[in-house]
Amino acid sequence: MLLEIKNIDTYYGRARALENVSLGIEEKSLVTILGANGSGKSTLLNTISGILKPAKGTMIFEGQPISSLSTDAIVKLGISQCPEGRRLFPEMTVMQNLRLGAYVRRADREGVEKDVERVCEFFPVLRERRDQFAGTMSGGEQQMLAIGRALMCRPKLLLLDEPSLGLAPLVVAKIFEVIQEINQSGTAICLVEQNASMAIKIASKGYVLESGTIVLAGTREELQEDPKVKKAYLGV
Amino acid sequence: MELFFQQLLNGIMLGSVYSLVALGLTLIYGILHVPNFAHGVLYMLGAYLAYLMVSALGFNFWVAMLLTMVILAVIGMLIERLVFRPLMEAPHLNSFIAAIGLIYIIENGALILWGPDFKRFPAVYDQLYHFLGITITLHRIIIVLTAISLIVIMQLFIKKTTLGATIVATAQDRIGARLAGINVERVGLITFGIGTALAAAAGVLIGPILLVYPSMGSALILKAFVIIILGGMGSIPGAIIGGFILGIIESLGGGYLTTQYNEVLAFGVLVTVLAIRPTGLFGKAH
Amino acid sequence: MKKNILKTYLVPAIAVIAALLVPLFIENRYVYHLLIMACIWGIAATSMNLIMGYAGQVNLAHGAFFGIGAYAAGLLTLKLGFSFWGALPFACIIAAIFGLLVGLPALRTKGSYFAIGTLCFGVIVTVIIDRWDTLTEGQRGLMGIPSPENIPLPFGSAITFENNMVATYYLLLLFLILTVLIIYRIAGSLSGRTFKAVRENEDLAASIGISPFRTKLIAFIASTFFAGLAGALYASYIGFLSPEISDFHVTFEILIYTMIGGIGTMAGPIIGAMILPVISETLHALAAYRMVAYGILLVMVIIFFPSGIAGGIKLLRARWASSKQ
Ligand SMILES: Nc1ncnc2c1ncn2[C@@H]1O[C@H](COP(=O)(O)OP(=O)(O)OP(=O)(O)O)[C@@H](O)[C@H]1O
Ligand SMILES: [Mg+2]
Numbered sequence: 001m002l003l004e005i006k007n008i009d010t011y012y013g014r015a016r017a018l019e020n021v022s023l024g025i026e027e028k029s030l031v032t033i034l035g036a037n038g039s040g041k042s043t044l045l046n047t048i049s050g051i052l053k054p055a056k057g058t059m060i061f062e063g064q065p066i067s068s069l070s071t072d073a074i075v076k077l078g079i080s081q082c083p084e085g086r087r088l089f090p091e092m093t094v095m096q097n098l099r100l101g102a103y104v105r106r107a108d109r110e111g112v113e114k115d116v117e118r119v120c121e122f123f124p125v126l127r128e129r130r131d132q133f134a135g136t137m138s139g140g141e142q143q144m145l146a147i148g149r150a151l152m153c154r155p156k157l158l159l160l161d162e163p164s165l166g167l168a169p170l171v172v173a174k175i176f177e178v179i180q181e182i183n184q185s186g187t188a189i190c191l192v193e194q195n196a197s198m199a200i201k202i203a204s205k206g207y208v209l210e211s212g213t214i215v216l217a218g219t220r221e222e223l224q225e226d227p228k229v230k231k232a233y234l235g236v
Numbered sequence: 237m238e239l240f241f242q243q244l245l246n247g248i249m250l251g252s253v254y255s256l257v258a259l260g261l262t263l264i265y266g267i268l269h270v271p272n273f274a275h276g277v278l279y280m281l282g283a284y285l286a287y288l289m290v291s292a293l294g295f296n297f298w299v300a301m302l303l304t305m306v307i308l309a310v311i312g313m314l315i316e317r318l319v320f321r322p323l324m325e326a327p328h329l330n331s332f333i334a335a336i337g338l339i340y341i342i343e344n345g346a347l348i349l350w351g352p353d354f355k356r357f358p359a360v361y362d363q364l365y366h367f368l369g370i371t372i373t374l375h376r377i378i379i380v381l382t383a384i385s386l387i388v389i390m391q392l393f394i395k396k397t398t399l400g401a402t403i404v405a406t407a408q409d410r411i412g413a414r415l416a417g418i419n420v421e422r423v424g425l426i427t428f429g430i431g432t433a434l435a436a437a438a439g440v441l442i443g444p445i446l447l448v449y450p451s452m453g454s455a456l457i458l459k460a461f462v463i464i465i466l467g468g469m470g471s472i473p474g475a476i477i478g479g480f481i482l483g484i485i486e487s488l489g490g491g492y493l494t495t496q497y498n499e500v501l502a503f504g505v506l507v508t509v510l511a512i513r514p515t516g517l518f519g520k521a522h
Numbered sequence: 523m524k525k526n527i528l529k530t531y532l533v534p535a536i537a538v539i540a541a542l543l544v545p546l547f548i549e550n551r552y553v554y555h556l557l558i559m560a561c562i563w564g565i566a567a568t569s570m571n572l573i574m575g576y577a578g579q580v581n582l583a584h585g586a587f588f589g590i591g592a593y594a595a596g597l598l599t600l601k602l603g604f605s606f607w608g609a610l611p612f613a614c615i616i617a618a619i620f621g622l623l624v625g626l627p628a629l630r631t632k633g634s635y636f637a638i639g640t641l642c643f644g645v646i647v648t649v650i651i652d653r654w655d656t657l658t659e660g661q662r663g664l665m666g667i668p669s670p671e672n673i674p675l676p677f678g679s680a681i682t683f684e685n686n687m688v689a690t691y692y693l694l695l696l697f698l699i700l701t702v703l704i705i706y707r708i709a710g711s712l713s714g715r716t717f718k719a720v721r722e723n724e725d726l727a728a729s730i731g732i733s734p735f736r737t738k739l740i741a742f743i744a745s746t747f748f749a750g751l752a753g754a755l756y757a758s759y760i761g762f763l764s765p766e767i768s769d770f771h772v773t774f775e776i777l778i779y780t781m782i783g784g785i786g787t788m789a790g791p792i793i794g795a796m797i798l799p800v801i802s803e804t805l806h807a808l809a810a811y812r813m814v815a816y817g818i819l820l821v822m823v824i825i826f827f828p829s830g831i832a833g834g835i836k837l838l839r840a841r842w843a844s845s846k847q
Contacts, residue, residue, distance in 0.1 A: 051411060075417030087412030089405045100405050104417035106398055153417055271634045322825050328633060332580055333781055334824045336774055340817030344810040458645060461638045469634065500649045503642035510639045511627035 001060075002027045002188050003048070003079070003157055008057030008067075010040075010047045017043040018054070019212045025157065025190055030183045032191045032199040034233050035209035041192040042084045044209065045159045048190075049081045050074045061157070076104045080155035084162060086146040090135025094126050094145055097134050101152030112152070119148035122178045140171045147175070157188045164195050176202065196233035200224060208233075238369040243487045249376045251483025252383035256438040257456060258463040258475035259390060260431035266407030266470035267420075267427045268320060270331040274338035275435055276457025277346075282308050282436025283443035283452065284346060287355050297360045301440045305433040312432025313425050321424065339454075346450040357444035379441045386437055387476055390430075394472065403427050407470060455499065462506040465516045533789075541695055545688050554687035556803060560796040561694035562756050565701045567779040567791030569748030574777075575786035576709045577741040580637040582773055583624065583644035584749055589768020591617040591750025592757040593651060596664040599758075606670040610754050617750020618743050625742040629735060644770055652765040663764035667757045694755060698792070701748050706788055708744050712737050778816055782823050784830030793831050 003025040010018040017040050025031050035041050046052045048059065050071040059067045066074055080101075089097055098119060102112040120127040123144040129137060134145055143163060150158055160179065164172040172195065180202055183189050193199035200206055206223045208216040216226065223229050261275050282304050289300035315338065323331045361374040394400035406413040406423045413420050439452075446452065463482050467474020482502055490498045497504075509516065544557065566588055573581050594616040598609035628639050651658050658664065670693065672680040683689050728734055757763055766772075783794025798816075805812040827834050 049415060051414065070419065070421075071414040072417045072419040075415065080417075081415050083411065083415055087409050087415060089408040089412060091408055092401075092405065096401065100401060100413075100416050100418070103398070103402065149416065265634075269634075271638060319821055319825070326824075326828060327578070329574065329578065329580055329785075330824050330828055332637060333777065334821050336777065337817045337820030337824065340774075340813045340820065342817075344813035344817070347810045348814065458638075458642060462642065465635060465638060496653050497649065500646050503646050506642050507639060507646065510631050510635060514627075514631040514635065516635065 001025070002029075002062060003190075004058075004060045005048070006058045006060075008047060008054040008059065010043055010052050010054050012043075017212050018047065021057070021209075021212070021214055023207050023214065023217070025188055026205075027156075028183070028186050028188050029205060030179075030189045030191060030203050032193060032196075032203035032206045033209060034193070034196050034199070034206060034229070036232075038211075039209040040212040041209055042161055043212075045081055045083070045161050045190070045192060048074075048079060048159060049083075072104070075153055075155075078154075078156035079159065080150045080153050080157070081159040082146045082150040082161060082163060084165075086142050088134040088142055088146055088149070091133055093131050093133060094137070095130045097145055097149050098126070098152055101149035104153050111154075115152055115154065119151055122151075122181070123148055140167045143167060143171075143175065147178070151182065151187075155187060157190065158182065159190045159192075161192045162194060163191070164193065164198075172198070196229075197235075200229075200234070240488075241368065242370050243490070243492075244484065245370060245372055245376070247484030247487030248480065249379050249483070250487055251480035252380045252387075253438045253442045253479075254456075254459060254463060254483050255387060255476045255479025256383050256434050256441075257460045258467070258479045259387060259472065260434035260438075261460050262464045262467070262470055262472060262475040263403065263427050263434075264431040265464065267403065267424050268324075268331070270320065270323075270328055271335070271461060272320075272431075273332070273335035273457060274315070274342065275431070275460065276453030276455075277339050277342040278308055278312060278432050278453070279435040279439040279456060280346060280448075280450065280453035281311070281342060281439070283439035283448045284350060284355070285436075286440040287357055287443055287448045290360070291355075291358050301437060304440050305436050308436035309429035309433040313429040315432075316425050316428035320428070321421065343450050343453070350450070352450065355448040357448070360444055375444055379445070382441055383438070386434065390434070391472075399426070459502050462502045465506060466509060468516055537789075538699065542692075545691065551687055554691050556800055558687070558691055558694050558759060559799050560792075561691070561698040562752050562759065563776065563779055563795035563799060564698050564792045565755070566749055566752035566776045567783065567795045568698075568701055568705050569745045569752065570776050570780050571785060571787075571791045572705050572709060572748075573738075573741050573745040574780065575790075577738050579629070579738060579742065580633075580640075581742065581745070582637050582641035582770065583647070584745075584776055585770055585772030585774075586644035586647040586768050587617045587621060587746040587749035588753040588756070588772055588776070589647060589651065589765075590620055591753030592763050592767055593658060593664070593753075594750065595754035595757040596667045596763050597657070599668055600664060600666065606668055606758050610751075610758075613754035613757075614747050614750045617753065618747035621743045621746025622739075625739050625746075629738045629742060641770065641773075644768070644773060648765055648769040651768055658765070661764065663762055664757075665762050667761045667763065669758055669761070690759065694759070697751065697755060701751065702788065702792070705744065705748065708740070712740060778820055780830075782819060782830050784832030784834070786829060787832040787836070790830050790832035797831075 001024045005024070006022050008018060008021050009016060021044060023031075033041050033044065043052060047054050050066070050069055050073070054067055057067070058065060061077055061079060064077065066077065069077075089100065092100070095116070098116050099112065102115060105111065125141055126145060126148055129141060134142060137145065143165075147160065147163060150160075163175050163179070167175065176198055179189060179191065183202075191199055191203065200220055200223050203220055205219055206217070207214050208229065216223070216229065218226065224234075257275065257279055261272065264272050264275070285307060286300040286304045289295040289303060290297060295303070319334050319338065320331060323334055361378055363374040365372050365374065365377075394404060402413065402418045402423050403426070405416065406418060406420050410420055413423070459482060463478035464471075464475050467478035486498065486501060489501050548554070566584070570581070570584050573579050591613045594613035595606070595609045598604040598612055599606060604612070624640070624643055628636055628643070631639055652660055654660070655662070669690070670683040672682045674680045681689050683693065753767070756767070779794035779798050780791045781794070782798060783792065784790025802812060805815075823830060829836070
């Protein structure tokens with residue numbers, strides 16, 4: 001198991017947003033997390049990334065407990081997130097954003113340049129726009145940059161928070177293609193998506209969150225067959 | 237015409253010092269999002285330390301300046317660590333007030349240690365130069381050149397180094413910076429150190445001209461805030477250009493307009509600007 | 523429910539009764555002086571609490587409004603021959619008018635901009651008072667501001683205030699109580715919830731139909747009105763004014779009373795205004811040391827007990843209550 005989460009609770013002030021959440025992500029697998037708005041998906045990713053601290057429970061990444069680590073230490077271990085709202089550096093160029101994504105491995109200059117190339121292979125727009133400020137790019141372009149930036153630290157686990165949000169179907173298809181490619185090249189992915197049918201199709205395993213607790217877990221086939229998932233998320 | 241050039245030169249000199257102070261302030265604001273009212277007393281402390289090194293210990297002016305910058309950088313980092321970081325999550329009001337507390341501590345600490353009287357630096361670089369009917373001391377030229385060099389070094393540091401980039405990134409999106417693996421706490425610490433060192437440098441530079449006394453920071457800090465509000469809170473070019481503009485306006489205003497209300501000219505400008513544009517001249521809408 | 527009412531009013535009632543009974547036990551003029559000053563600073567701090575603690579706006583010109591009230595009272599009595607009683611309401615109103623004029627533009631700014639904008643306004647006020655010496659006497663100061671005139675009573679007697687510490691004390695206590703009642707009425711009627719909403723999130727407040735601007739403006743004007751009242755009472759009690767009474771040290775002083783007493787609580791500012799000036803006066807000779815101590819206290823309080831003494835007491839009581847259960 002690459003990441004193993006056991007019984008975590010996360011609070012905003014006094015409001016509990018996650019309750020007794022447990023899940024596991026295998027090496028090189030693609031896991032999806034489904035849930036309605038406000039069910040706690042982003043909270044879960046932010047807890048894994050150390051932006052939020054769980055009040056109880058454990059998180060073990062490659063055998064090492066990470067719940068008390070700071071975000072930058074967690075990134076260094078190999079968990080990277082492409083967050084909700086993208087969180088780019090708006091007044092920095094595309095290239096500067098990408099390079100800062102590789103901050104934790106900045107010593108490896110050659111490797112970083114190679115990865116810039118790799119990201120630009122995935123998203124050729126980024127090469128065209130290399131000197132444009134991130135804040136002035138279109139939503140879709142920003143989303144690609146955000147994914148690209150998250151890739152730059154060569155994560156072992158990539159957390160993606162609704163990467164298809166607000167994008168045109170063509171762009172969504174493109175992004176899903178890239179996600180699969182990244183996964184096939186050996187990076188485990190935890191994908192949060194509203195676009196459940198597409199997400200389940202490419203995932204090997206999935207979890208369903210409902211008001212902060214996991215109500216269902218299963219393989220792709222199990223989820224696809226589950227009547228509740230069918231009704232609530234697949235719309236059939 | 238001679239008066240004009242004389243005042244202009246004075247303005248540039250004053251402006252270069254304002255720029256240094258405002259630059260440090262705006263860097264810190266960019267990271268902490270809290271106006272550090274204590275910036276002015278740190279500038280004062282810098283002037284005192286250098287004065288003591290030069291007059292009591294007989295240090296060379298430049299050695300004193302460098303040492304002072306290092307010491308003040310350490311003090312700035314201590315302040316960040318002990319006072320501002322614990323207040324990071326609290327309402328902004330709390331950091332405001334903590335800064336005011338720091339002013340009380342440092343300004344009155346200086347008063348206790350060194351007394352209320354004005355201290356005069358031993359004369360350094362007081363050769364006079366005359367040209368085009370203007371008189372200027374070498375020290376003033378040195379102030380301008382040193383301040384500008386420091387500003388250029390800072391610009392290069394921010395633009396060209398990774399550490400500089402992390403400062404800018406943290407100011408632009410703190411959470412984004414954390415997710416990129418940047419240790420934003422360390423960035424805050426370093427920024428506070430650098431900003432304070434710049435204030436100290438300004439104090440050391442201007443000390444020999446304006447004399448050194450405990451409340452020398454109070455008037456300056458407000459002006460520095462006027463500059464960074466007008467230049468756009470957190471904006472680096474805004475702070476630099478704004479500093480020069482204010483120095484020149486003040487100097488020309490003092491030469492031509494009222495001398496009686498000269499010191500509040502800047503504040504009047506600010507109050508008027510804010511009344512018309514609540515987010516400052518170059519500030520973005522919230 | 524009944525118990526609750528009793529609980530809310532019990533402590534204030536005891537405090538008021540205790541304050542009223544003070545003259546039975548005390549004759550020392552100096553103690554009266556301290557009590558009177560506590561009332562004046564209590565009014566100033568309570569009014570600051572309205573704008574800062576409840577509306578969340580860091581008004582750093584509070585001392586300037588205090589000074590405006592003081593100078594208005596001084597100038598009206600000395601230069602225009604007003605009686606104290608005639609000048610008092612005008613002084614408050616003048617301060618409030620300045621409050622309106624400053625508040626209208628200033629409250630459109632936010633956070634740091636507001637704080638620094640008001641701080642600048644405060645400096646300008648002090649400099650004008652200092653330099654416009656044909657009106658204000660500048661550095662020479664205004665001297666001989668009268669005490670309140672006698673209040674006639676039936677049967678030919680009268681309450682005199684001049685050199686009468688007990689009467690002056692009662693008068694100021696009355697003003698303090700009135701201020702507290704009115705300010706917390708305002709805080710309540712603008713609804714604590716409204717204020718909290720404004721303080722916590724202006725956009726949210728606006729989205730649920732609360733006009734943050736109007737709410738803030740009302741709070742600001744009321745707060746400057748009472749800052750003016752405190753200033754006018756100060757002018758008459760001390761009898762002498764100099765420009766420093768309007769400067770930012772005064773703002774900071776009031777701020778310290780409010781913070782250490784407990785911002786956002788009713789008792790806090792008054793507690794602060796009672797305790798700290800006493801410390802100041804006892805350490806008078808050691809002014810600089812006192813300021814350093816204040817500074818350290820302020821920083822410690824803000825980090826470790828952000829709701830001050832009053833908030834700390836509340837917390838202890840809550841803890842005690844829950845430990846009993
Ligand atoms: N900063 C916050 N402060 C308080 N409560 C929050 C905060 N952020 C989220 N919440 C609450 O926590 C719960 C979970 O929020 P979260 O953002 O994790 O939902 P989500 O599943 O990502 O929703 P969406 O699909 O809309 O992005 C929600 O009820 C939300 O209101
Ligand atoms: Mg979300």
